[in-house]
Amino acid sequence: MRARLLPIALALLPLFAQAADCPALLQGELMKLRSKESLDLCELYAGKPLVVVNTASHCGFTPQFKGLEALYQRYKAQGLEVLGVPSDDFKQEAADSAETAKVCYGNYGVTFNMTAVQHVTGDEAIPLFRDLTQQSGQAPRWNFYKYVVDRQGRVVGQFSSKTTPDDPALQAAVEKAIASTP
Numbered sequence: 438m439r440a441r442l443l444p445i446a447l448a449l450l451p452l453f454a455q456a457a458d459c460p461a462l463l464q465g466e467l468m469k470l471r472s473k474e475s476l477d478l479c480e481l482y483a484g485k486p487l488v489v490v491n492t493a494s495h496c497g498f499t500p501q502f503k504g505l506e507a508l509y510q511r512y513k514a515q516g517l518e519v520l521g522v523p524s525d526d527f528k529q530e531a532a533d534s535a536e537t538a539k540v541c542y543g544n545y546g547v548t549f550n551m552t553a554v555q556h557v558t559g560d561e562a563i564p565l566f567r568d569l570t571q572q573s574g575q576a577p578r579w580n581f582y583k584y585v586v587d588r589q590g591r592v593v594g595q596f597s598s599k600t601t602p603d604d605p606a607l608q609a610a611v612e613k614a615i616a617s618t619p
Contacts, residue, residue, distance in 0.1 A: 459483045460590025462568040470523065470551040471538040478565065481518065481550070484588050486614035488519045489569060491557040493529040493580035494540040501581050502545035504602030508611065509549045515615045516588075519549035522566070524557045527580050557582075569595075585610040587617035 459479035466475040490505060502521075509519040523530050523537050531537045534553060541547040557566040558576050569584045570576040572592040585594040585607070594610030601607075 462565065462572070462586065462590040465564050467522075467555065467563065467565070468553040470541065470553055471534050476520075476550055476552060478520075482520070483590075484619040486512075486515075486517050486588055486611065486617065487586040488517070488611065489565065489584045489586065490519070490521055491524045491526075491566070491577045491580060491582055492521045492541070492551075493523065493525070493527060494531040494537050496527070496529040496580040498579075498581040498598045499540065500545075501602060502541060502547055506545060506547050506549070508602040508608070512611055512615060517611060517615060521547065521549060521551040522557060522563075523551065523554045524577075524580070525554055526556055526558045526577075529580055530554055583607065585614050587614040588619040589617060593617070 460483070463478040463482050466477050468474075469476050488505070488508065492502070493499065505519055505521070509517065521541065523541075531540065537554065538551075541551050555563045555566075557563070562570070562576070566577070569592060573584060573595040575595055579598040581598040583596040583600065583602075584592050585596075587593045593614050594607065596604070596607050596610075
């Protein structure tokens with residue numbers, strides 16, 4: 438019996454190692470915007486500095502997509518990732534994912550990953566945002582609330598919608614996250 442279980446146990450070992458290396462914050466998958474593909478958060482972001490932002494297509498802060506893309510381009514060679522999470526929790530997201538994609542990709546040239554529309558506040562918040570809220574002590578108060586996460590999956594900064602991606606405090610948090618060791 439043991440001889441038959443050993444190959445199975447050895448085959449599962451990499452999965453257990455990956456789960457151990459992946460912080461709770463990143464355990465899970467989210468559907469990619471306008472795609473049947475899902476984003477495995479551990480696979481994509483474990484060990485990397487990350488900015489997570491809840492977005493909306495019809496918000497006064499929507500032009501921040503341009504700054505978020507610039508932030509991503511500025512720091513991606515140093516490992517930074519950005520994850521945009523559209524949400525209608527504040528009633529300003531398009532009803533159609535094609536329109537959301539047009540705003541993000543077409544109007545603002547976003548190249549970082551965007552998810553399908555998700556809940557980011559309250560009892561229906563997805564696990565990622567429940568963990569971000571728990572770590573930071575603050576749920577998103579509006580669209581374009583930003584969380585900076587270090588390589589270990591710890592929130593090292595959170596920023597209101599009014600904080601633009603080129604704000605020195607946000608960039609300092611990003612640089613701190615980049616400098617953290619996995």
